[in-house]
Amino acid sequence: MYVAESQDYTSVVPSPGPKVKFAVKSNLLYDAALTPNLGIEAEFGDCWSVSADWMCAWWGKRNVHRFWRVYGGELELRRWWHSQAGEMSLTGHHAGVYCQMLTYDLGFGSRGYQGDRWSHAVGLSYGYSLPLGRYFNIDFSIGIGCLWGEYKKYHIEDNCYVWRSTNNRRWFGPTKAEVSIVYVIGGKADKKGVVL
Template sequence: MKKRFIPSLLLAALLAGNAQAEIVSDSLRTTIYYRTASARLELPYMDNDRHLAALGDSIRSLGGDPAVVLRRILIQASASPDGNTKYNKELARKRGEDLRDYLKDNLSLPDSIFALQPQGEGWSELAEKLGRTDAPWRDKAIAIIRDTPEWVVREGKVVDGRKRQLMNLAGGRAWQYMKENLFDSLRSGALVVCEVERIERVMPEPETAQAELKPAPEQAADNTNNTQTADTESTATLYNGKEEETTLPENGAKESAEKKPFYMAVKTNLLYDAALVPNVGLEYYFGKGWSIGGDWMYAWWSKDAKHRYWRIYGGELEVRKYFGSKAAEKPLQGHHVGVYAQGLTYDFETGGKGYLSDFNYAVGVEYGYSLPVAKRLNIDFGIGVGYSGGKYKLYEPEDGCYVYKETKRRRWFGPTKAEISLVWLLGRGNENSKKGGTK
């Protein structure tokens, strides 16, 4: 029975001396929104506070109605297909549990009334949104979502999958389009569906009931408008329980809410290590493919008797942008480009002429690829081209002393950086799915 007939039916029930009860099923729904990669419920975000406040108002105003019974609150939590599949499924589960706990604690609802259905990645919603676009590859993408399993397994090994095919569609342009235009709208997080049973009072004589219902259209129309407004703002539910005040906290988040994922890496350049220059670096990912990193090197080897010196220390700062299908799966992997700045001091001598610099610098651009090889291990390949400048002194050992010869200026444009780095992944959620990064 549509909601606009409820006031008329209740009026008929009051006027009738004898009536029989009939159960009518109904449902209402509301959507709660979350920030990207977060399971934390934020009341001010996307009008969540207004949606939940309207939900509470409906419970308080209609909870005492004996003709209305709330049978179940179904929470369908999801995440966008962008990113790591395992992490997205866990994120959807945490969102559903966090929202359930909030509703239970703040609206005085029993545990038995809740049912969680983590949806994982929102593939059906993505297909629906793709159907409303005019992209030339639209039909192929929808067919992949509909017909390709999440994982394609042969002889116990994952060889292909739905996400991989979508990433390769149209040379990667399809996935990039979905990232830029569709995925954000799939990050709503949780759909709350309230399943309601209403008691319909039916008159024993249809003619009498029909006569009593005649004056109700105006009232029913008003009720329809009110119901549509409630559906628009929160689509709140009904609950046959206590009529008591419930206060929604301002922060809207539990102390135990899940923290956001954290992506960081510790690395060492194996080429420098092979040249007996120990080095260590840190890289921090701050979102949307961007990261910032720093490296430090230090070596102080010398053999005075043979006039051999190998002394160098300095560092580098770099900003990177990751891109491509691997980067879409998880941060800190795949293709990357960046800009960097270096500064160092050195003193090199191998038994003859020596080179001493108090400070040299370099700036340039780099390209590289970070390859997943284990759960928390990548190999990062890179090459940089730029300008190197600074002054250095030439000296030679003579009669037990080091004799200064001349000062020169370095002006060099070309390769200034080479990298084969071993990368350890740190942080929550910063794990490769399996060796080689295949999902």
């Protein structure tokens, strides 16, 4: 009588994971300044991502001339360095290059500053994205670069906006600060592989 021997086969199969991972995020610093914002980030390859963010606020109270209008966006290319081999996507240290554009009208009492034409900035960023679970990260980032644009100074007189001067702004220094809550769509894939 012949008895077939049973054999156990264990194989390691790389986790396929999606080639592109998407995340949505919001900068809590802008939210604290009453400027709603939303961004999307797409990871590609093993260590690159590109993100686009937009913000918009339009608050006013004309009787005492409180005015807060700002809108604009940012585009950033990031290079990632994971803290350990096989770390989940969109976590770890990152450095990037970014460009920004925005327009604004900020009023304080009877004085105001209006950038009715686009102001621009370019710079370099560095940060760290801390995993909070499979779906969430908190992303810390700061950027230093050059900002330039034209703005107008005005004041309120007899309920009219009176132009005082047009100025050019040139600034080199911090132009970006981010503490963002990040939601990774579909969760983060472990790159170590799975055992079947």
